[in-house]
Amino acid sequence: MPHCRTFLLIALLALAATAGAAQAPVVSARLLVQRSPLAGFRYYDGGQVWREMNVGDRLDLVREPDNPYDANAIRVEWRGHKLGYVPRRDNAAVARQIDHGAGLEARVTRLEESRNRRVRLEFEVVAPLP
Numbered sequence: 001m002p003h004c005r006t007f008l009l010i011a012l013l014a015l016a017a018t019a020g021a022a023q024a025p026v027v028s029a030r031l032l033v034q035r036s037p038l039a040g041f042r043y044y045d046g047g048q049v050w051r052e053m054n055v056g057d058r059l060d061l062v063r064e065p066d067n068p069y070d071a072n073a074i075r076v077e078w079r080g081h082k083l084g085y086v087p088r089r090d091n092a093a094v095a096r097q098i099d100h101g102a103g104l105e106a107r108v109t110r111l112e113e114s115r116n117r118r119v120r121l122e123f124e125v126v127a128p129l130p
Contacts, residue, residue, distance in 0.1 A: 029129040035109060038076055038121040040084035049081050059106040059123055063098050094125055102127055
């Protein structure tokens with residue numbers, strides 16, 4: 001009988017461990033592609049939606065290959081509002097990845113009340129890893 005109890009105890013512990021593992025949150029790995037300030041904030045909708053935005057908010061990256069000023073242009077949007085662009089000095093690698101179908105994600109990493117509008121919004125671009 002003692003062996004039966006030991007077996008039963010081991011089986012219950014294994015079942016509990018398996019159930020706990022199934023409920024554990026899935027952590028996905030992400031590769032930081034870049035972090036930079038937003039270019040052109042003062043020229044677009046940023047001022048209108050500034051108070052509604054939060055650190056961590058998702059941003060959409062929209063390629064503009066036909067942009068007359070920059071063939072690597074990437075528009076940054078928040079909930080359909082154009083906020084500005086990935087800075088020209090930083091956009092070539094991101095543009096290439098988007099053009100090759102990489103599922104890049106962008107998030108607000110810093111919102112700062114500043115007279116210098118170049119530093120008001122910082123964002124990061126990440127690539128989810130499988």
